Amino acid sequence: MKLGIYDIVMNNYGPxxxxxxxxxxxxxxxxxxxxxxxxxxxxxxxxxxxxVILTVGIYAVSTGDSEMGQLQRAVMQYVTxxxxxxxxxxxxxxxxxxxxxxDVVPTDDVKDSNQFADLMVADLHAQFPQYNFSIIVxxxxxx
Numbered sequence: 001m002k003l004g005i006y007d008i009v010m011n012n013y014g015p016x017x018x019x020x021x022x023x024x025x026x027x028x029x030x031x032x033x034x035x036x037x038x039x040x041x042x043x044x045x046x047x048x049x050x051x052v053i054l055t056v057g058i059y060a061v062s063t064g065d066s067e068m069g070q071l072q073r074a075v076m077q078y079v080t081x082x083x084x085x086x087x088x089x090x091x092x093x094x095x096x097x098x099x100x101x102x103d104v105v106p107t108d109d110v111k112d113s114n115q116f117a118d119l120m121v122a123d124l125h126a127q128f129p130q131y132n133f134s135i136i137v138x139x140x141x142x143x
Contacts, residue, residue: 003027004059006103007138008090010052018052025059025089028068056138057089068093072077075100082120086140093131100124101134113137 003025010020024042026035046054057078062069074089079088079102090103110116117135124133 004089006059007057014052018050019054021057021091023057023059025061027063028060029063044141045112058060060092070119071100075102075124075128076081078124079104079120084121085120086115090136097132098130099130099132099134100137101136103136103138104136105140 006023006025008020008022010018012018016080022042024038025039030038035058039058042056044056046052062072071093076088076091079085084106085104086107087105088102090101092101094101095099095101096125104117104120112140117137120135124135
């Protein structure tokens with residue numbers, strides 16, 4: 001899974017007030033201090049350059065050749081090859097529930113988000129039967 005910025009949302013509250021949010025994927029090896037410093041840095045840079053008040057969320061990306069890293073790579077490779085998928089991110093595994101959650105951005109030809117998510121969950125469960133899945137459908141509004 002790539003590091004990157006996802007789920008950018010900007011709200012315009014008038015001529016001098018824009019408030020937004022985004023998520024940044026970071027290596028799971030970062031500490032809370034590292035993450036705090038990073039989110040403050042991003043927020044300050046965006047404010048200084050654009051005057052936008054920004055909240056920064058974090059997605060952890062498994063690193064190395066750990067079991068979690070192997071699981072993440074296998075699932076994400078399967079998801080990104082799935083018909084109708086433009087992009088996938090925000091993989092998270094809840095060990096206590098055997099639950100994997102993933103955000104998926106569908107292509108424009110996907111018309112029914114609920115049906116799309118249900119089909120993805122069924123396909124993923126058939127491929128990885130030991131896990132439960134939850135698909136969060138994100139939409140691409142940037143075009």
